[in-house]
Amino acid sequence: LQRMLSIAVEVDKSPNCSSCKIADVIFPFILNIPLRSQREAFLNTMGSQLLRCKLLELLFQHSCDVPTTLPLSLAKILYFLSHCSVLLQYQDETATWQKWDEMLEYLSLLLLSYQNVILAFPLAEHLRSSLTERMDLIIQKAKPKLQDSDDISHLDIHLKIEDFISRMQQVLGEPFPLQIMEKLNMLR
Numbered sequence: 661l662q663r664m665l666s667i668a669v670e671v672d673k674s675p676n677c678s679s680c681k682i683a684d685v686i687f688p689f690i691l692n693i694p695l696r697s698q699r700e701a702f703l704n705t706m707g708s709q710l711l712r713c714k715l716l717e718l719l720f721q722h723s724c725d726v727p728t729t730l731p732l733s734l735a736k737i738l739y740f741l742s743h744c745s746v747l748l749q750y751q752d753e754t755a756t757w758q759k760w761d762e763m764l765e766y767l768s769l770l771l772l773s774y775q776n777v778i779l780a781f782p783l784a785e786h787l788r789s790s791l792t793e794r795m796d797l798i799i800q801k802a803k804p805k806l807q808d809s810d811d812i813s814h815l816d817i818h819l820k821i822e823d824f825i826s827r828m829q830q831v832l833g834e835p836f837p838l839q840i841m842e843k844l845n846m847l848r
Contacts, residue, residue: 666707
């Protein structure tokens with residue numbers, strides 16, 4: 661399934677558009693996956709970084725009381741940190757801190773996937789372009805065009821993380837479980 665989804669994204673002239681369409685179709689099924697381990701397995705084994713970005717973006721948009729119209733960017737990821745609530749409805753007796761832990765896990769995964777699509781690797785940095793255009797861009801050594809909303813400061817990051825920590829303190833109290841602190845440090 662993951663290989664078929666990756667191919668479906670790649671064969672389209674606009675991978676960005678096809679990943680949006682595929683994510684819209686898959687998203688309701690992700691909401692109905694009952695166990696965290698199954699959701700994580702599905703998202704972690706996804707072959708297309710671009711499709712994973714789109715699915716995680718939909719998941720966080722779904723969890724925000726006030727969705728944003730920002731394009732997927734570092735600023736939007738910070739927005740999700742400030743405005744998202746527990747991502748999924750749980751039928752089981754999952755502890756509250758584990759719900760927050762899952763949200764931080766997915767936020768880190770979104771950030772890593774976004775970096776892979778846009779910023780990190782020379783061969784992957786043009787994933788929003790079609791396969792034929794991507795080869796030309798790589799040959800030309802063209803740098804990806806960053807969006808204005810990718811220009812965030814360390815102060816922005818610090819303030820959003822502190823705001824998130826205070827929201828979590830209201831819900832969980834203190835001290836936070838070690839897993840939460842490790843994920844916060846990794847995200848920072």
